Amino acid sequence: MSKIRNYLAAAAVSAASLCGASAGHAADLIGLSVATLANPFFQGMTKGVQSGIAAHPDLKLINTSANGDANTQTNQVTDLINQHVAALILNPINANSIVPVVKEANKKGIPVFTLDRGAACGGCQVNFLETDNKALGKEGADFIADQLKQRYGSVKGNVVDLEGLLGTTAGDDRERGFATEFEALQKDNPGLKLVARQAADFDADKAFNITTQLLAAHNDIDAVFNGNDDNAVGVVRAIRQANRFKPIGDPKHIVVIGIDGTEQALSSIRRGQMDATLSQNPVTMAQQSVNYVEAYLHGDKSKIPAHQFWPHLLITKATIDSAAAKSYGLWGDEISH
Known part of the structure; x- marks a missing residue:
């Protein structure tokens, strides 16, 4: 379990260690597009982004859900780009259909961070954070x-x-x-x-x-x-x-x-x-994605990996109440309360 603990410790790195944002810095708008909120996994992911943003006073979230439709997602991300967001966190519905708007964001100088699902274009994402x-x-x-x-x-x-x-x-x-x-x-x-x-x-x-x-x-x-x-x-x-x-x-x-x-x-x-x-743990994974956004905008970009696997854990009836499971985080239980 040491590997999992190390990852979770990384997720808990404070805002101060990741950034050097100056006092009085205007809040940067961060655009989030998740595939759907009909799936509890993406509800957990959204909760993680929201709590991650709350930990960084210099960030402000614009939250969208595409309701499972790739065209809707394209339109929503285009709108976020037109709102001049400082960064995008995307959970693409389709790895290929998201590419044109990701490239458009790149042209506008807007960094793109993909979460759980990536975009099918090399070098177009600052960070792709997923489970293996x-x-x-x-x-x-x-x-x-x-x-x-x-x-x-x-x-x-x-x-x-x-x-x-x-x-x-x-x-x-x-x-x-x-x-x-x-x-x-x-x-x-x-x-x-x-x-x-x-x-x-x-x-x-x-x-x-x-x-x-x-x-x-x-x-x-x-x-x-x-x-x-x-x-x-x-x-x-x-x-x-x-x-x-x-x-x-x-x-x-x-x-x-x-x-x-x-x-x-x-x-x-x-x-x-x-x-x-x-x-998986979409809550802690999403929080880490926000930490990378913060580091990119206000801290040390060199600490951000281009691609990272978040840890996962096999859960059975014999292990569901174990110390290992509690340490990892049963996010499904957490967001249901």
Whole structure:
């Protein structure tokens, strides 16, 4: 856990150590564009940006949400540029569609910081701060393999892959990490089968509908990997509605793992319905992004990495109340209160 503590310590670096803003400096406008506020993860991210801004009196936030529409995001970011913001923090809906407005900001001398999801242009972002999404996908595949080995004595079984929102760096990288590791596992374990791979787009209702169809077509599904917790919540609901739920440890239990650490996922894990989530912490990650904005505008730019992975943590029923989980931060619980 030392690596996680080191990262969290970095997030707590005071404004004074990051900047040398002079007294009386007029507040700089910072434009934020998140993909959507319908997803609790981005609610946590927004809370982190807001608390980060509050810690820096020389910054003022203009907050926007694109409601899941890339064109809306483009228009909103264009408007922020026209308001002459001092910096942009962007959570792109699509890595490619955001590029023109990022380049426009670059032309106007407005630094761009991307958060959780990046823009598909080299050198156009001062800092891209994300979780290691390829590692999340890989660890999801390994978790499923471990659970199946405990069940059968060897790594075998039928697995479903419910992809996230492809076209985002997070969705693409998680799928790449999972698929690469799963294929490697299959080479050594021929009894490990992928019975379906479909994109549920980080959407609980879509995941519910897809899983309902898959459960009707397959009576021997052992595990489901999910691109995020919204997918996983939809899967759990479909399993229960189809009367296919069996408790963890039962040989007919369908292993379900998600990604993010949302309140719904944590509740499902506590009830023994969902096996695990690979939790990120959008609150502390967003606070660090604001610290980098502050450092860029008023401090030492040389301390800002071009790209950084924020730590993540596997959460199961056995670890959800552990000291390690509390130290890392169960953000899903925090924003639900």
